[in-house]
Amino acid sequence: xxxxxxxxxxxxxxxxxxxxxxxxxxxxxxxxxxxxxxxxxxxxxxxxxxxxxxxxxxxxxxxxxxxxxxxxxxxxxxxxxxxxxxxxxxxxxxxxxxxxxxxxxxxxxxxxxxxxxxxxxxxxxxxxxxxxxxxxxxxxxxxxxxxxxxxxxxxxxxxxxxxxxxxxxxxxxxxxxxxxxxxxxxxxxxxxxxxxxxxxxxxxxxxxxxxxxxxxxxxxxxxxxxxxxxxxxxxxxxxxxxxxxxxxxxxxxxxxxxxxxxxxxxxxxxxxxxxxxxxxxxxxxxxxxxxxxxxxxxxxxxxxxxxxxxxxxxxxxxxxxxxxxxxxxxxxxxxxxxxxxxxxxxxxxxxxxxxxxxxxxxxxxxxxxxxxxxxxxxxxxxxxxxxxxxxxxxxxxxxxxxxxxxxxxxxxxxxxxxxxxxxxxxxxxxxxxxxxxxxxxxxxxxxxxxxxxxxxxxx
Amino acid sequence: xxxxxxxxxxxxxxxxxxxxxxxxxxxxxxxxxxxxxxxxxxxxxxxxxxxxxxxxxxxxxxxxxxxxxxxxxxxxxxxxxxxxxxxxxxxxxxxxxxxxxxxxxxxxxxxxxxxxxxxxxxxxxxxxxxxxxxxxxxxxxxxxxxxxxxxxxxxxxxxxxxxxxxxxxxxxxxxxxxxxxxxxxxxxxxxxxxxxxxxxxxxxxxxxxxxxxxxxxxxxxxxxxxxxxxxxxxxxxxxxxxxxxxxxxxxxxxxxxxxxxxxxxxxxxxxxxxxxxxxxxxxxxxxxxxxxxxxxxxxxxxxxxxxxxxxxxxxxxxxxxxxxxxxxxxxxxxxxxxxxxxxxxxxxxxxxxxxxxxxxxxxxxxxxxxxxxxxxxxxxxxxxxxxxxxxxxxxxxxxxxxxxxxxxxxxxxxxxxxxxxxxxxxxxxxxxxxxxxxxxxxxxxxxxxxxxxxxxxxx
Numbered sequence: 001x002x003x004x005x006x007x008x009x010x011x012x013x014x015x016x017x018x019x020x021x022x023x024x025x026x027x028x029x030x031x032x033x034x035x036x037x038x039x040x041x042x043x044x045x046x047x048x049x050x051x052x053x054x055x056x057x058x059x060x061x062x063x064x065x066x067x068x069x070x071x072x073x074x075x076x077x078x079x080x081x082x083x084x085x086x087x088x089x090x091x092x093x094x095x096x097x098x099x100x101x102x103x104x105x106x107x108x109x110x111x112x113x114x115x116x117x118x119x120x121x122x123x124x125x126x127x128x129x130x131x132x133x134x135x136x137x138x139x140x141x142x143x144x145x146x147x148x149x150x151x152x153x154x155x156x157x158x159x160x161x162x163x164x165x166x167x168x169x170x171x172x173x174x175x176x177x178x179x180x181x182x183x184x185x186x187x188x189x190x191x192x193x194x195x196x197x198x199x200x201x202x203x204x205x206x207x208x209x210x211x212x213x214x215x216x217x218x219x220x221x222x223x224x225x226x227x228x229x230x231x232x233x234x235x236x237x238x239x240x241x242x243x244x245x246x247x248x249x250x251x252x253x254x255x256x257x258x259x260x261x262x263x264x265x266x267x268x269x270x271x272x273x274x275x276x277x278x279x280x281x282x283x284x285x286x287x288x289x290x291x292x293x294x295x296x297x298x299x300x301x302x303x304x305x306x307x308x309x310x311x312x313x314x315x316x317x318x319x320x321x322x323x324x325x326x327x328x329x330x331x332x333x334x335x336x337x338x339x340x341x342x343x344x345x346x347x348x349x350x351x352x353x354x355x356x357x358x359x360x361x362x363x364x365x366x367x368x369x370x371x372x373x374x375x376x377x378x379x380x381x382x383x384x385x386x387x388x389x390x391x392x393x394x395x396x397x398x399x400x401x402x403x404x405x406x407x408x409x410x411x412x413x414x415x416x417x418x419x420x421x422x423x424x425x426x427x428x429x430x431x432x433x434x435x436x437x438x439x440x441x442x443x444x445x446x447x448x449x450x451x452x453x454x455x456x457x458x459x
Numbered sequence: 460x461x462x463x464x465x466x467x468x469x470x471x472x473x474x475x476x477x478x479x480x481x482x483x484x485x486x487x488x489x490x491x492x493x494x495x496x497x498x499x500x501x502x503x504x505x506x507x508x509x510x511x512x513x514x515x516x517x518x519x520x521x522x523x524x525x526x527x528x529x530x531x532x533x534x535x536x537x538x539x540x541x542x543x544x545x546x547x548x549x550x551x552x553x554x555x556x557x558x559x560x561x562x563x564x565x566x567x568x569x570x571x572x573x574x575x576x577x578x579x580x581x582x583x584x585x586x587x588x589x590x591x592x593x594x595x596x597x598x599x600x601x602x603x604x605x606x607x608x609x610x611x612x613x614x615x616x617x618x619x620x621x622x623x624x625x626x627x628x629x630x631x632x633x634x635x636x637x638x639x640x641x642x643x644x645x646x647x648x649x650x651x652x653x654x655x656x657x658x659x660x661x662x663x664x665x666x667x668x669x670x671x672x673x674x675x676x677x678x679x680x681x682x683x684x685x686x687x688x689x690x691x692x693x694x695x696x697x698x699x700x701x702x703x704x705x706x707x708x709x710x711x712x713x714x715x716x717x718x719x720x721x722x723x724x725x726x727x728x729x730x731x732x733x734x735x736x737x738x739x740x741x742x743x744x745x746x747x748x749x750x751x752x753x754x755x756x757x758x759x760x761x762x763x764x765x766x767x768x769x770x771x772x773x774x775x776x777x778x779x780x781x782x783x784x785x786x787x788x789x790x791x792x793x794x795x796x797x798x799x800x801x802x803x804x805x806x807x808x809x810x811x812x813x814x815x816x817x818x819x820x821x822x823x824x825x826x827x828x829x830x831x832x833x834x835x836x837x838x839x840x841x842x843x844x845x846x847x848x849x850x851x852x853x854x855x856x857x858x859x860x861x862x863x864x865x866x867x868x869x870x871x872x873x874x875x876x877x878x879x880x881x882x883x884x885x886x887x888x889x890x891x892x893x894x895x896x897x898x899x900x901x902x903x904x905x906x907x908x909x910x911x912x913x914x915x916x917x918x
Contacts, residue, residue, distance in 0.1 A: 016759070284788045296773070298800050300475070300789045303779030304766070311775065314755070318777060320762030329743045330759045341757050358817040358825055359895075363870075364851035366817055366825065366895055388849045388873050390897040392823035411822075412899045414847050414875060436818075436825055438849040438895045440871045 001135060002110060003043045004096045007036055007056045007064055007117035008086045012331045012342065013265055013324075016312025017293050021344045025118035026063050029263060029292070030273055035118045037067055042121060044072075046128050053079045054117070055096045057086040062351035062456065066372065078103070084229055087237040089114075089197075090244065094210070094217045095232060097203055102225040106203065111135055114199045114240075120272070122259025130256040134200050137167040138252065142209060142244065143200035144171065146193025146253040147260045152183035155264055155325070157195040157241070159253050160186075171251035174241060193255050196262075199240060200254075209250065214243045265324030266292060266308045266317075279311075288321060313346045348446075351456040352377050353432070365444045369425070371396075371433040376426035378454035379403060382419055385441030385448060389425070390414040394433035399424040403452075422452060460594060461569060462502045463512045463555045466495055466523055466576035467545045471790045471801065472724055472783075475771025476752050480803045484577035485522050488722060488751075489732055494577045496526055501580060503531075505587050512538045513576070514555045516545040521810035521915065525831065537562070543688055546696040548573075548656075549703065553669070553676045554691060556662055561684040565662065570594055573658045573699075579731065581718025589715040593659050596626040597711065601668060601703065602659035603630070605652025605712040606719045611642035614723055614784070616654040616700070618712050619645075630710035633700060652714050655721075658699060659713075668709065673702045724783030725751060725767045725776075738770075747780060772805045807905075810915035811836050812891070824903045828884070830855075830892040835885035837913035838862060841878055844900030844907060848884070849873040853892035858883040862911075881911060 007025050011018060018024040025036040033041065043052045049072060056064045061082045068075045081099050083092060093114055100106035113131065121127050134143050146159050146169075157177055162170030174195065178186060186192035201209075210218040220231055245251055261272045270290040275281065278295035286301040293311040301307075306321040317327065334342040346357045352375035358366040371377070371394075379399065389398070389409070396409040401421050408428075409415060417423045419441060427433035451458060466484050470477060477483040484495040492500065502511045508531060515523045520541045527534045540558050542551060552573055559565035572590065580586050593602050605618050605628075616636055621629030633654065637645060645651035660668075669677040675694060679687055704710055720731045729749040734740065738750035738758060745760040752770040760766075765780040776786065793801040806815045811834035817825040830836070830853075838858065848857070848868070855868040860880050867887075868874060876882045878900060886892035910917060 016757075282789055282792050284785050285782075298475075298774040298798070300774065300776045301778065302776070302785045302789070303782045304777055307763070307777075309775075309777065315757040315759065316768075316770065316775065317759045317761070318763055318766075318768065319760065323744075323762045326743050326761045330741055330761070333741050339757070359815075359827060361851075364893075364895070366827075368818060368825075386871055388847075388895075390847045390899075392820075392897065392899055412845055414873070414897075416873060434823075436823070436847075436897045438851065438873075440849075440851055 001047060001113075002051050002053060002100060002106065003047055003113045003115060004053045004055060004093070004100075005036070005039055005043070005115050005117045006089060006092055007054055007060060008083065008092060009116075009118060011118075013327060014263075014269075015327055015331050015334075016310055016315035016317055016341065016345070019344050020342060021059065022063070022347070022349055023060070023118075024263070026060075026067060026349075029269060030120055033071070034067055035120065035263065036064065037071055038120065039115060039117050040068055040071065042124055042127065043115075045124060046131060049075060050079070053081060053096060053100070055081045055083060055092045057083055063349050066349075066351070066353075083232070085233040087233075087235055089240040090214060090217060090238045090242075091232065091235045093199070093206070093240055094221060094235075097206055098221060098225065098228050101203065102228075108204045108207070109202055111138065111200060111202045112206075116197050116262075118263065119196070120259075120261045120263050122261075124258075126256065126258040127260075130254055130258065131200075133167050134254045138200050138202075140202065140205050140208075141168070141250050141252040142205060142248055143168065144245065144251065144253045145196045145198040145200075146255045147196050148255060148257040149187045149192065149194050152180060152187045153194065154178060154180055154183050155268070156262070158183075158186050158192045159195050160192050161253060161255070165252070168252040168254050171245075171253050174246045193253060194260070195241075196260055199245075205250070209244050209248050213247045214238075217243070265327070266290070266310060266319070267322055267324035270308055270321065290321070315341045315345075350377075351375070351458075353427075355437075358436075360444075363440060363442070365439045367437045367439070369435040369437050371425060371427040371435070373427055373430050373432065376455055377424055378449075378451040378456070378458065379422060379424045380452065381422045381450050382441075382448045383450075384419060384443040385439045386419050387417040387423070388414065388438040388440075389417065390436045390438075392434050392436055394427060394431050395429040396433050396435065397426040397428045424453075460506060460572075461510050461512060461559060461565065462506055462572045462574060463514060463552070463559075464495070464498055464502070464574050464576045465548060465551055466513055466515045466519060467542065467551060468575075468577060470577075472786060473722075473728075474786055474790050474793075475769055475774035475776050475800065475804070478800075478802060478804050480518065481522070481806070481808055482519070482577075483722070485519075485526060485808075488728060489579055492530070493526055494579065494722065495523065496530055497579065498574060498576050499527055499530065501583055501586065502574075504583060505590060508534060509538070512540060512555060512559070514540045514542060514551045516542055522808050525808075525810070525812075542691070544692040546692075546694055548699040549673060549676060549697045549701075550691065550694045552658070552665070552699055553680060553694075556665055557680060557684065557687050560662065561687075567663045567666070568661050570597065570659060570661050571665075575656050575721075577722065578655070579718075579720045579722050581720075583717075585715065585717040586719075589713055589717065590659075592626050593713045597659050597661075599661065599664050599667075600627070600709050600711040601664060601707055602627065603704065603710065603712045604655045604657040604659075605714045606655050607714060607716040608646045608651065608653050611639060611646045612653065613637060613639055613642050614727070615721070617642075617645050617651045618654050619651050620712060620714070624711070627711040627713050630704075630712050633705045652712060653719070654700075655719055658704075664709070668703050668707050672706045673697075676702070724786065725749070725769060725778070726781055726783035729767055729780065749780070774800045774804075809836075810834070810917075812886075814896075817895075819903075822899060822901070824898040826896045826898070828894040828896050830884060830886040830894070832886055832889050832891065835914055836883055837908075837910040837915070837917065838881060838883045839911065840881045840909050841900075841907045842909075843878060843902040844898045845878050846876040846882075847873065847897040847899075848876065849895045851893050851895055853886060853890050854888040855892050855894065856885040856887045
């Protein structure tokens with residue numbers, strides 16, 4: 001039994017909180033954990049750590065690893081699988097299966113549960129109970145999880161249930177996102193469930209279905225691991241639903257009701273959770289004003305009704321309730337403008353920690369740098385910029401010029417790194433290291449960096 | 460002939476842009492200058508610098524001086540009059556007159572134009588022409604300026620014109636802010652003008668009217684300068700309108716039409732000027748969205764209509780068009796909460812320049828400090844905090860421990876000031892000095908300061 005969490009997503013439906021370099025699954029939208037962390041915690045109540053894996057891409061690899069290690073410091077990094085290329089769910093699942101077979105020596109009759117990383121589930125016990133039933137009874141079928149619908153939602157795909165057979169229903173039909181009228185019919189009929197995008201099957205069942213419906217994948221699966229990895233990027237980017245689910249006659253659906261929400265938009269976040277409890281809000285004659293993000297900035301409204309306000313650092317979004325889907329139009333405009341706000345926020349995530357730009361002006365830039373315990377930045381130099389460092393929390397071991405003689409900097413100590421000087425920051429301590437960095441120079445782009453050595457094998 | 464600009468106002472109608480420590484007159488709302496600077500520039504087209512004075516209070520004294528010197532570096536600081544206490548317009552005008560008589564040796568027949576510092580005027584030529592006429596013909600009357608109304612505005616006071624006598628009308632009546640129906644009657648009748656809060660009269664005329672209608676002021680005016688100043692704070696806080704205008708039979712009004720706007724709210728700003736041209740805005744199916752403040756943050760709206768968005772640094776205001784007056788309710792709530800957002804923003808203004816808080820966390824705080832050419836901070840020390848300084852622009856002369864041996868810090872140089880060390884920053888150069896300051900310590904309040912010497916005589 002394995003659970004594989006698919007976290008290659010790069011959606012911007014939650015812009016301006018989610019960005020290309022920090023998609024939705026990493027956001028703390030509900031409670032103290034990110035959606036990815038919540039997904040992991042749910043699985044841990046159900047499986048040992050060694051049976052939970054992640055599939056992600058190069059951009060998100062360290063975000064996944066750091067977030068999971070934040071919960072479970074010893075989490076084995078070989079369980080975070082890095083795809084050579086982000087395609088879609090069918091190739092990602094094939095990659096994970098091949099990895100399990102060759103790198104983890106999984107047996108062909110092992111069952112695997114594939115899950116999205118960015119959904120919310122309220123009733124974890126009910127969820128775990130359904131999964132247990134599903135593992136026990138899926139047999140040679142391809143199992144899916146169907147959510148009993150509570151409203152005529154037009155944002156989800158539906159599954160029409162066929163004949164009931166013990167713990168599951170045959171799948172009669174997969175249905176695309178319906179219009180309002182169709183959604184109402186679906187819900188009223190009692191014959192439909194929401195497609196939660198979760199799949200459960202044995203490796204053997206996957207191989208059998210791939211051979212029939214996804215011959216390109218089936219053929220590649222025959223290769224040795226190295227050749228498989230090398231040729232993988234040439235696969236077509238297709239979803240598992242399109243490649244297999246909609247065609248196979250071995251599909252079954254396990255129906256459940258456990259407060260599932262895909263948090264696909266701020267509307268859906270508002271529906272399920274109301275305002276962010278951390279938000280400082282003052283409303284004069286205002287009703288149904290939902291605020292997300294930030295928490296430091298005060299949001300005051302007068303005479304506003306049914307709106308969502310998202311305070312996303314460098315960007316602010318205000319939308320009428322019910323129109324969250326149109327965020328993608330904002331994102332399209334930003335793409336056309338090649339605006340930085342689509343790619344990243346003021347916070348940059350790195351394998352060793354993160355940085356936050358506090359001020360960016362011609363000639364200088366101020367950052368707060370946070371380095372995780374035990375982590376180290378690359379041994380590096382910059383052509384154009386000097387750096388002033390002030391340690392404001394924790395302890396740093398630094399190289400400044402002489403790479404063979406690192407020195408220690410404690411809280412309230414500082415140093416200066418001239419341009420063209422080899423340097424490195426490392427956190428040898430047990431708590432986060434925080435440094436205020438003041439950069440000066442005529443060019444301050446992140447790409448002015450020469451890396452001599454890197455723990456994380458970056459170019 | 461003198462012009463005295465009244466700038467003691469501390470209004471928060473433009474919160475979150477205006478704050479108690481930085482009221483509306485200092486804001487750059489229209490064009491490159493603040494409203495105060497614009498007011499000064501209008502007067503300069505009309506009078507020599509030596510005949511223009513300001514009345515302000517201790518809190519705003521250096522804001523006024525610095526803003527005017529930003530336009531006219533040699534502006535004589537004896538022309539910025541600091542009232543011992545902020546009362547209202549009648550005492551402020553009396554204070555200015557006594558100051559002119561005793562400190563500037565003005566003759567009793569000198570005429571003085573009193574102006575608010577925070578209004579906007581579009582047609583400066585028409586305005587100057589009206590003022591010239593008014594100076595020439597006001598004689599022994601108390602002159603006011605009346606604006607021909609262009610709409611039934613309920614936010615202004617009105618003046619009902621009496622008989623026309625040459626260049627002016629007798630004042631028949633001063634009218635409080637009317638309701639909508641009354642305002643419509645006023646405008647339709649053609650008999651009313653808006654009260655622009657500008658007054659023109661000779662010192663002798665003021666003395667005569669004060670003797671009749673404001674005996675408390677008249678009596679105090681008899682005192683010598685020192686005694687006058689000392690007893691001034693005991694005066695009642697009354698407006699000139701209440702004390703004199705509404706009672707005197709010597710009131711006349713000069714009617715003009717020069718695109719006057721009191722910019723009393725974001726609604727009125729939106730009416731007159733539309734959105735801030737510096738605002739980065741994306742609107743999807745949005746209409747009449749007016750954005751003010753900031754300029755760095757991107758504001759995106761979906762399905763929003765007739766709203767005003769004010770990005771005020773630490774606070775954000777969103778209000779329905781036409782409801783700007785209710786900002787005062789937000790301000791009331793903030794007062795009750797004793798919220799810092801009512802007092803000051805992330806920027807603090809000082810006699811020597813300003814600072815901006817970039818990050819404020821337990822144990823450390825990051826600021827950008829800007830020091831004007833020639834200015835110096837006090838010679839000071841802190842009990843609880845150390846400071847790290849990095850010069851990012853300009854040149855600093857600093858004291859760090861030894862007050863008799865200042866040293867120079869150039870761009871890209873830094874220093875460390877331990878707690879309990881006497882220190883000072885001075886800008887000996889011709890351009891602004893910019894320093895990034897990282898404070899560390901268990902207590903980082905602005906009140907942890909011992910001043911040994913201060914150019915600006917602060918405690």
